[in-house]
Amino acid sequence: MKQTGLALGNWVGPVDICGMIHLDANATTPLLPEVLEAMLPWLRDGFANPSGAYAGAKRARKAIDEARGQVAEWIGAEPEEVIFTGGGTESVNTALHSLNRLTGSGAAVVSSIEHSAVLRYTETLDREMRLAPVGRDGRLDVAKFSGLLEGAAFVSIMTANNETGVIQPVREARDLAHAKGLPFHTDAIQAAGKIPLHVQELGADLLSISAHKFHGPKGIGALYVRKGLRFSPLLLGGGQEGGRRSGTENTAAIVGMGAAAAAMRRNFSDRSGEKLAAMRDAFEAKVLAEVSGVTANGSRENRLPNTSHLSFEGCEAAGLLILLDEAGIACSAGSACMTGKQKPSHVQLAMGISEKLAKSSLRISFSVLNTMEEAIAAASAVKRAVEKLRRIQGFGVGPVVVYSP
Numbered sequence: 078m079k080q081t082g083l084a085l086g087n088w089v090g091p092v093d094i095c096g097m098i099h100l101d102a103n104a105t106t107p108l109l110p111e112v113l114e115a116m117l118p119w120l121r122d123g124f125a126n127p128s129g130a131y132a133g134a135k136r137a138r139k140a141i142d143e144a145r146g147q148v149a150e151w152i153g154a155e156p157e158e159v160i161f162t163g164g165g166t167e168s169v170n171t172a173l174h175s176l177n178r179l180t181g182s183g184a185a186v187v188s189s190i191e192h193s194a195v196l197r198y199t200e201t202l203d204r205e206m207r208l209a210p211v212g213r214d215g216r217l218d219v220a221k222f223s224g225l226l227e228g229a230a231f232v233s234i235m236t237a238n239n240e241t242g243v244i245q246p247v248r249e250a251r252d253l254a255h256a257k258g259l260p261f262h263t264d265a266i267q268a269a270g271k272i273p274l275h276v277q278e279l280g281a282d283l284l285s286i287s288a289h290k291f292h293g294p295k296g297i298g299a300l301y302v303r304k305g306l307r308f309s310p311l312l313l314g315g316g317q318e319g320g321r322r323s324g325t326e327n328t329a330a331i332v333g334m335g336a337a338a339a340a341m342r343r344n345f346s347d348r349s350g351e352k353l354a355a356m357r358d359a360f361e362a363k364v365l366a367e368v369s370g371v372t373a374n375g376s377r378e379n380r381l382p383n384t385s386h387l388s389f390e391g392c393e394a395a396g397l398l399i400l401l402d403e404a405g406i407a408c409s410a411g412s413a414c415m416t417g418k419q420k421p422s423h424v425q426l427a428m429g430i431s432e433k434l435a436k437s438s439l440r441i442s443f444s445v446l447n448t449m450e451e452a453i454a455a456a457s458a459v460k461r462a463v464e465k466l467r468r469i470q471g472f473g474v475g476p477v478v479v480y481s482p
């Protein structure tokens with residue numbers, strides 16, 4: 078959808094999002110215009126290897142250092158605590174690799190709703206993997222989590238879930254882990270840019286973020302490593318990033334991540350969160366009021382302001398996505414990573430949602446570049462798509478169910 082001037086805060090437009098109403102911000106977000114502007118010179122002529130000894134290389138090194146400062150300032154870290162990585166997955170894998178290498182024997186404790194970047198990597202480790210359960214509201218069951226820490230070696234609990242948007246009790250989990258002397262990583266990839274993020278407040282030893290989730294470029298992420306924490310790199314080679322992540326730096330992407338972080342720091346306030354929530358809530362309220370047989374999943378109080386996760390009785394999500402795509406609405410079934418696979422999402426199953434309903438779920442996620450008009454138009458499109466699919470499938474509609482723990 079062509080946007081002529083953006084409605085939120087100080088964000089600058091216009092932005093054209095592929096001719097669609099893009100409501101899949103948890104999958105990825107468009108570049109902010111100022112991020113693109115910051116990157117262009119580095120794509121055009123700033124190709125020098127930042128490790129070189131000549132002027133162009135030194136300029137690239139300086140740009141990388143500035144971007145590191147921007148990311149650090151945004152998350153409340155020291156610049157030397159920030160390592161650039163090739164995206165969120167690499168950041169998470171690096172954190173888990175380091176924890177695995179440097180801790181003694183014992184289990185890895187992760188939540189059952191982690192992103193596959195955590196789950197698949199942890200499964201490969203030569204140690205026990207303990208899955209901490211969540212409740213029906215999608216939040217970590219802190220008591221049961223606590224019971225898993227005896228004989229553990231390290232912990233990884235995400236800050237907010239990518240499918241439901243449910244914010245996890247990270248500080249409580251960290252306190253319990255630290256009380257047992259266990260290092261703590263948090264995958265903050267979905268939280269970054271949607272709620273204020275401050276590493277000192279969160280108190281994690283390691284924290285992962287990914288630029289494309291907050292209007293930066295893809296394929297660039299960062300890992301915060303608390304000063305003084307022992308660290309073992311995943312990628313070995315030329316010794317870039319102070320020996321902590323080898324590989325020639327992607328100057329343009331790093332500059333883009335820095336610019337996106339600076340934009341978040343400048344423009345993201347509680348008001349931005351309120352505006353995201355206003356769009357999400359208007360969308361959700363209209364769908365719940367006008368469509369029957371809908372379940373709103375996940376904690377009402379503890380969720381990202383931009384995410385709505387809804388199950389539609391009698392509607393396969395795959396069918397809904399096709400109809401919504403035709404209507405110019407881009408959103409996801411459960412999580413983007415699940416799209417195309419027939420398996421219900423592990424997150425919904427962990428929450429006790431039935432397999433059938435899990436396959437009937439949509440994730441609608443807003444970014445600061447969306448508008449209220451888009452939220453309302455999307456709700457109408459969802460209503461039409463659900464009605465059409467149910468007509469085709471001869472579905473008898475049931476009552477509206479709203480889960481609010």
Ligand SMILES: Cc1ncc(COP(=O)(O)O)c(C=O)c1O
Pocket residue numbers: 103104164165166167169192194235237238239264266267287288289296298
């Ligand atoms: C919670 C979470 N962790 C990790 C990732 C992986 O990040 P990236 O796509 O940057 O590799 C994602 C991406 O969807 C995510 O949502």
